[in-house]
């Protein structure tokens with residue numbers, strides 16, 4: 059991104075070393091600096107991620123042999139519930155927007171902070187409290203919630219476990235998510251630097267913008283729905299409980315009216331990260347900028363209308379089924395547009411292999427597998443067969459983990475030098491990528507087979523004939539976990555041992571690479587004036603042409 | 607909005623952008639509307655499923671009380687709107703008086719609501735009461751929704767009162783003044799939201815029978 063007046067080299071200290079109002083830890087937890095808040099989110103989110111991932115590996119361990127391996131059925135139930143709640147509400151939803159969006163979005167649009175810095179801090183506090191609620195619910199008398207992350211009625215009204223703390227956790231986290239979304243929309247509308255028109259915004263910002271709208275428009279529905287269950291449990295008011303005349307299917311509708319758009323909250327920023335990183339390492343101007351930008355909005359819009367494809371077996375009119383199935387197919391179009399554009403960007407690029415790019419390549423392939431299996435699930439006849447089986451578990455892990463999760467790993471490796479001012483060691487990063495990708499596919503691909511053969515999800519036991527495939531998946535979970543551990547050990551150790559990073563180690567063209575690593579408190583000494591689009595690699599393209 | 611991008615560039619602490627602040631508030635109001643929207647969906651579905659029983663149950667509510675409360679709340683929206691005009695004209699004590707009036711009216715609404723609920727409880731129409739459990743399911747659902755929706759609305763009235771009380775303090779200390787009253791506007795917007803939701807609750811519960 060060429061800038062009219064070259065930004066002078068900053069003499070300001072970076073934001074870690076700027077004097078804050080409070081000292082030490084207080085300078086962090088009461089900060090209103092978007093960069094510090096981003097780091098706060100990163101640390102808290104990773105703690106939750108590791109907890110939940112460990113639970114996942116434990117579940118896989120339980121599935122090593124049929125029958126009881128080391129936990130009983132009730133414990134297994136609480137495991138997948140907690141794993142689901144934490145992965146969804148504490149890891150994948152806040153993951154990219156709250157961490158990287160907070161840290162980078164203001165810099166990418168040439169602003170000094172988000173529009174409502176104090177609200178931003180409040181969001182983080184709510185996030186922390188929500189997480190604490192989720193954890194506390196495990197240890198209170200009554201036992202951890204065992205409803206699955208979906209809290210389906212009537213079970214969630216009847217079970218004696220701690221559903222209310224878990225619900226409150228989700229409610230508070232939803233509130234936090236709304237405030238972040240609201241803040242981002244306002245920031246993107248009001249604080250872009252001069253010359254930063256809508257179509258000069260980096261695509262990551264576009265994806266955050268679409269995500270923010272879903273956060274604002276869909277989250278309140280889950281808020282009220284979960285609140286209604288809590289009220290139902292507390293006061294015995296009849297709302298969804300069939301014994302009081304309520305309709306449990308209505309609950310499912312309301313739940314998915316939020317939770318399906320929510321899966322686009324999870325995936326859109328991941329797609330944005332791909333569009334951001336790919337052109338840098340292909341040294342090519344991104345192909346089809348406007349298509350990618352608008353496909354985010356299209357996904358956000360159509361994605362809000364497909365919720366009932368989670369409910370094909372609960373009883374719905376044929377017309378309803380047909381419409382929801384059709385709309386589900388429709389969402390795949392904007393998603394495919396993105397994939398085609400990425401491939402076209404790579405085509406004839408001067409590709410430079412690096413850790414972030416490798417994670418992105420895994421992302422694209424895994425996202426495609428996840429997407430295609432989504433189409434299979436959206437087909438009415440097949441859906442009836444594989445509903446609530448491991449096929450579904452495989453599908454959503456491919457999209458959420460193979461997609462967004464890997465996107466997050468890529469983002470971490472790509473922006474790490476910017477965020478911490480250090481460069482990590484390359485070899486361990488490559489090893490971790492290799493282990494994670496191999497482990498991931500070994501873990502989740504067998505699930506499609508299992509599901510197709512009829513292995514239901516959320517069971518701690520299975521028929522003996524499934525054992526081999528289950529064991530392959532369990533071995534996969536160990537390899538994957540090893541990869542993740544290598545990755546984080548490498549990144550953490552490099553905080554101290556790593557070499558100092560330059561302002562622009564990858565040759566990125568977006569604004570965050572024009573400021574020092576790590577950036578100074580106010581990001582820019584002078585607000586930049588933007589004159590070109592975000593991925594202007596024409597000079598490389600010309601050079602590549604001449605070589606031929 | 608892109609034309610505003612340039613002027614919106616922040617300049618340290620002096621940065622002020624009332625349009626942006628109000629935009630944030632509007633977005634927040636959207637979320638509140640959708641929150642209640644979820645309940646309106648539930649209401650609509652159950653009303654469709656149990657039409658006759660909803661009619662029957664609605665006759666238990668006192669239209670007069672509802673009407674009085676509607677008038678009280680609408681008037682309070684008027685006073686809060688007038689307080690903005692007052693502050694625009696720099697009439698500080700008038701503005702404070704009008705916000706105070708709004709608070710008094712809000713309190714009147716809550717007191718009225720309290721007696722209404724209290725009456726329902728004495729005749730045994732509350733969730734889980736022996737009276738209600740024996741009634742048809744549609745009636746149980748109706749009263750469930752009645753308590754939840756008006757209860758949540760009352761909670762919003764209380765939140766709105768706290769917000770307006772803080773605004774009154776801001777006017778007193780001069781934080782809100784003739785040249786800068788976007789906070790008061792945001793508070794008033796919230797108050798109008800509380801009002802608007804009631805405008806839908808009132809006919810749905812009191813008038814439709």
Ligand code: HEM
Nearest residue numbers: 111114115117138142145150206207458459515516517535
């Ligand atoms: C180390 C990584 C992970 C492992 C080993 C793992 C493993 C598992 C297993 C074994 C299940 C339960 C299957 C069943 O019995 O039905 C499960 C469920 C689930 N996982 Fe993961 N997972 C991992 C990462 C993730 C990530 C990154 C996400 C989200 C972004 C995620 C989201 C979920 C959800 C939503 C469920 C469904 C919970 C429910 O049924 O209520 N998982 N996972």
